[in-house]
Amino acid sequence: MLAALVRCLEERDQTEGHGARVAALAEPVARLLGWSPDRIAVLRHAAPIHDVGKLVVRTEVLLKPGKLDDHERLEMRVHPRAGASLVLPLPNARHVLPYVLLHHEQWNGEGYPCGLRATSIPVEARLLAVADAFDAMTSVRPYRAARSHAEAFVELENGAGSQFDPGIVEAFLAVWQGEALPVAV
Numbered sequence: 001m002l003a004a005l006v007r008c009l010e011e012r013d014q015t016e017g018h019g020a021r022v023a024a025l026a027e028p029v030a031r032l033l034g035w036s037p038d039r040i041a042v043l044r045h046a047a048p049i050h051d052v053g054k055l056v057v058r059t060e061v062l063l064k065p066g067k068l069d070d071h072e073r074l075e076m077r078v079h080p081r082a083g084a085s086l087v088l089p090l091p092n093a094r095h096v097l098p099y100v101l102l103h104h105e106q107w108n109g110e111g112y113p114c115g116l117r118a119t120s121i122p123v124e125a126r127l128l129a130v131a132d133a134f135d136a137m138t139s140v141r142p143y144r145a146a147r148s149h150a151e152a153f154v155e156l157e158n159g160a161g162s163q164f165d166p167g168i169v170e171a172f173l174a175v176w177q178g179e180a181l182p183v184a185v
Contacts, residue, residue: 019048053083
């Protein structure tokens with residue numbers, strides 16, 4: 001069921017492979033951090049469906065070639081809660097619900113939907129946030145060209161301690177700087 005929803009989303013918002021790339025980016029970082037195989041398996045399951053809530057966002061907002069206005073930004077910000085609502089009734093996916101819900105929380109508490117900060121955000125959601133942001137930055141989007149890997153690394157470094165968990169960013173950079181990346185550019 002979830003796989004079908006993810007396929008619908010990827011076709012609709014032109015992000016084919018995004019969830020798989022997020023998983024591929026996050027998994028080696030989780031291994032470096034010493035996560036157990038079971039915990040990594042949960043991360044691997046959460047990554048492809050983390051954006052499933054975008055199914056409730058209007059296509060014209062998802063594919064808008066310019067900057068979102070305030071109303072459109074608010075509409076986009078509902079997708080984590082919508083995703084959690086889609087995942088909740090599925091018994092085989094409930095274990096990933098917190099990561100679907102919280103992947104847009106920020107280290108400094110300025111994220112959404114709950115405004116959690118620092119270690120009150122589950123570490124899996126913090127890692128998904130970094131991998132998600134990196135893939136988004138290095139992929140072509142309707143509103144901008146893809147950034148280079150080097151530019152994205154700098155953005156992650158700049159966001160460490162505010163948007164992102166600095167320890168997760170450090171681990172991400174340790175794994176991926178200078179390595180071949182599973183990113184479509």
